[in-house]
Amino acid sequence: MDTKQAIIAALQPFAQSDEAALQDWLETPKDANMGDLCLPCFRLAKILRKNPNSIAQDLQAVLPTIAGVAKVEAVGGYLNFCYDKTDFAAKLLEKVLTEKERYGAADIGQGRNVCVEFSSINIAKPFHIGHLPSTAIGNSLYRIYNFLGYNAIGINHLGDWGTQFGKMIVAYKLWGDRPVTEYSVRELVALYVRYHEEAEKQPELNLDDQARAAFKQIEAGDPDAIALWKEFVAVSMNEAARVYQRLGVHFDSFAGESFYEDKMPTVIAELRGKGILKTDQGAEIVDLSDYNMPPCIILKKDGSTIYATRDLAAACYRKETYDFVRSLYVVAYQQDLHFRQFFKVLELMDKEWMKDCEHVNFGMVSMEDGTLKTRQGNVTYLDDVLDAAVAKARELMREKSPDLADVDAAAETVGVGALIWGVLYKNRIKDTSFSWAKALNFDGETGPYAQYTHARCCSVLRKAVGLDIGTPDYACLCDPHSAALLRAIAAFPAAIVAAAEKNEPYLVARAVMAVATAYNKFYYENRILGEVSCVCAARLLVTDAARITIANGLNLLGITAPERM
Numbered sequence: 001m002d003t004k005q006a007i008i009a010a011l012q013p014f015a016q017s018d019e020a021a022l023q024d025w026l027e028t029p030k031d032a033n034m035g036d037l038c039l040p041c042f043r044l045a046k047i048l049r050k051n052p053n054s055i056a057q058d059l060q061a062v063l064p065t066i067a068g069v070a071k072v073e074a075v076g077g078y079l080n081f082c083y084d085k086t087d088f089a090a091k092l093l094e095k096v097l098t099e100k101e102r103y104g105a106a107d108i109g110q111g112r113n114v115c116v117e118f119s120s121i122n123i124a125k126p127f128h129i130g131h132l133p134s135t136a137i138g139n140s141l142y143r144i145y146n147f148l149g150y151n152a153i154g155i156n157h158l159g160d161w162g163t164q165f166g167k168m169i170v171a172y173k174l175w176g177d178r179p180v181t182e183y184s185v186r187e188l189v190a191l192y193v194r195y196h197e198e199a200e201k202q203p204e205l206n207l208d209d210q211a212r213a214a215f216k217q218i219e220a221g222d223p224d225a226i227a228l229w230k231e232f233v234a235v236s237m238n239e240a241a242r243v244y245q246r247l248g249v250h251f252d253s254f255a256g257e258s259f260y261e262d263k264m265p266t267v268i269a270e271l272r273g274k275g276i277l278k279t280d281q282g283a284e285i286v287d288l289s290d291y292n293m294p295p296c297i298i299l300k301k302d303g304s305t306i307y308a309t310r311d312l313a314a315a316c317y318r319k320e321t322y323d324f325v326r327s328l329y330v331v332a333y334q335q336d337l338h339f340r341q342f343f344k345v346l347e348l349m350d351k352e353w354m355k356d357c358e359h360v361n362f363g364m365v366s367m368e369d370g371t372l373k374t375r376q377g378n379v380t381y382l383d384d385v386l387d388a389a390v391a392k393a394r395e396l397m398r399e400k401s402p403d404l405a406d407v408d409a410a411a412e413t414v415g416v417g418a419l420i421w422g423v424l425y426k427n428r429i430k431d432t433s434f435s436w437a438k439a440l441n442f443d444g445e446t447g448p449y450a451q452y453t454h455a456r457c458c459s460v461l462r463k464a465v466g467l468d469i470g471t472p473d474y475a476c477l478c479d480p481h482s483a484a485l486l487r488a489i490a491a492f493p494a495a496i497v498a499a500a501e502k503n504e505p506y507l508v509a510r511a512v513m514a515v516a517t518a519y520n521k522f523y524y525e526n527r528i529l530g531e532v533s534c535v536c537a538a539r540l541l542v543t544d545a546a547r548i549t550i551a552n553g554l555n556l557l558g559i560t561a562p563e564r565m
């Protein structure tokens, strides 16, 4: 039984509360001087019909001694429990070192499905820096849910359908000079830009009519039109695959907007059957004025479907296919209204599972110095940003670690890690502005700092290989620096659970940073190697536990933990 369980068992009869409630109420005090666990006694005021102060005092007086607890103290309306530090260290280290890469994992999900839709790039359009938060946050949530025992389904809802593909076909037929497969996405985007320029300059060409006709052909399954469309998709997906590989991202499904083409009629029929559809100037809409929202358009005047129609079909498909307990959409806050509208339509359709759908929104990203933009417009391609981050990391590594064997691999790890960390180390909803100096600072609260701390732990452990170290003496882990480090390591599993509850990977990043910072203080204040063997052994165990915790945390963020850097 761990110490918290022992405390709960001891409290139960006196608190007249069940185990689950106490489990929920006991918290970790922010200030380590207030102990390791505390019970805010106002929780019991109603049950015991006393004020929190007297409850705390009475409980302190009646509680028997609890295994692993050194001191119980009533402070104001709180009952504080101070662990026996030696016992705490021994139990925690044993747990971390046996669980290893599973430390922090849980079976809360019990194999139930969670859909995590993220990245959702657009075909024949730039894969730009604005897709980084969705990709990084989604990838992290995907890993977090799996780690907590859910079965996460990573979905890339590709923007691969719509009139823009009619325009692409027209542009390609007019100005294309080689097979589509020999084009890069940038070149396809240039064709698209040219299309818009020419359409404006020469209205007499009626390019838009041609484009509409071309998209109709795709919709009708015309083999030539479909073949071209498939090639556009292939070019984009090939390039995207490289970016995803660098970011360590995996998807279980690439069912994009086109996938729902044949699944929309059922949904439209259902809307109609339930009397939710209204005709408005030739279009079919769901009126949302009762909810202070503009109408959700389902079918345009010309009978074509739109983005929202496909999202309705996709939501129903996901429920039928995966029977999810949660369905997340990691999409920028610019689409807040769209999600509120389409969730409301699901509700009007009596889809009670709509309550399990959540728009996991986030802020905008920009580069502080405004570089890396393409000439047409304001787009910053994500692979350019990755390349630049890696190049800067390489410069830095050459200077800081001239003896490193594989600088290129390390630079890739550090550069990419710095970018992902930059997006995840703050509340989702805040905008991100990258400054290379800040993102790659080895001393700030950055990805490289966390990675560096991991490499430092590995290096300490490497040096200890083959040393004759005796039995660890846990009593020597009671100094404030060791105690703070152990506390940070112990807090890690709860941070993962909280991150999933709030869909906020930041909480994991913060827990990793807490361990990294505490480890470095511990490292500077305590000699590890060259100590008496029982002290050295104990400190090596803490080093290993810090290494494991940082590695697991970085892994949940989708960041590589290097052994050397």
Ligand code: ARG
Residues within 6 Å of the ligand: 117, 120, 121, 122, 157, 158, 159, 311, 329, 331
């Ligand atoms: N492809 C869209 C874009 O880049 C994002 C799709 C978001 N997902 C959704 N189910 N609507 O704007």
